[in-house]
Amino acid sequence: MILARPGGFQVLHAINYEAPTTLDEAVSILKTHGENARPLCGGTDLIIQLRAGVRRTEHIVDVKKIKELQVLSFDAKKGLRLGAAVPCIEIHESDVMRRHYPGLTEAAHIIGSLQIQNRASVGGNLCNGSPAGDATPALIALGARARIVGPSGEREVPVEDFVVSPGRTMLKPGELLVELLVPPPPPQSSDAYLRFIPRNEMDIAVVGVGAALTLDGDKVKAARIALGAVAPTPILAGKAADALIGRKLDDAALEAAGRAASQACSPIDDMRGTAEFRLHIAAVLTRRALSIAAERAKKN
């Protein structure tokens, strides 16, 4: 955030811009410049950070022209492939996304204004590495994996391991996030994402909770619960999910999951909320997100 701005038009420092059209070309440019290069998708975080001087990069590598990063495809057996540069608005406008991954879709649709959603991508949201990114808990809840290419080949990592500290990811110099791979939703499953902010639109999460669950009749067969803005990185609350397995999703089960989710948090006090408040809200949103996901799952 820019608190004080001296007079005059605030400009970016000098940068070089390249827009490769293939993964090989992009990796080669990123490798050449190492820490001094950064991929550009929607720019809705990066350009602000460059202007404010919180990131310094001389080489901007616009990756939106690489076709692998623009893929949005769903296969009932293989699941979802979501290119790292697909703008959030295309997720919201996709029937397949709304039907099979409503939680991830609602997360993508509450990131900033329409102006932001028209440019920002879920992949960029992840690479920005914010503890409060909305799309990341939704991805983690779904068990998404990040496919990365780099100078020494390809690798896949679970999204919960991607962000390592505020603003930092496990990407090594020269590496690029290509796409997010999400498993196909099993029968009787669904997901949901809820965020607490003090207004209706356009704010950063005080707490965000993504929940995905699979039912077997009225019992919970599988669940994943992930939280944002309650720790230095988005977290997977394994014990919160464990508290539900094999149980009916009644008030007692929801209460147990909410309590375990809250216990997985290590929040800070800041201008958006106190740690105590965040611990309370984490439990509340966990219960609610699970209830919404369960209602959706019953219809699948």
Added chain:
Amino acid sequence: MSKKTAVEATINGEPVEFLCEPRQSLLETLRDVLELTGSKEGCLTGDCGACTVLVDGRAVCSCLMLGVEAQGKNITTVEGLATKGVLSVLQNKFLEDAALQCGICTPGFLVSAKALLDRNPNPTEHEVRYALAGNLCRCTGYDKIVRAVLDAARDIRSPGEAKAAAR
């Protein structure tokens, strides 16, 4: 000072070729290179929407896009709303409904509202407010802006009906 790049784009329906530095935002390029000063600089952080333009029909903050990214794109600024000096229905409704006071936010609101109406000619008030959530106005309290957009939508759909409603 990095070297300038040649960019070809369509701006307000006209093919345009211009030179800009990679560090210049689309907003700076529009205002300082192309002398299209309708788009305003507000926050430079994507919060206020005063710099909103359409890129391939979608509203974006031109302060958060580089000028070089405009290569091959179809861009509409507030200057592209009127046709040969005749204001669009939307612009006229902003005037009739007094949907502006100081006017700094107005170009952004007009462009965001155009993006909405181009896709959804019959929006609810809720949809109008959602579509305009990325534009801030400190004068009007928003109500007149929302009314102007709803009036414009009605007028575009059926000019007669709007006149009858006005009487």
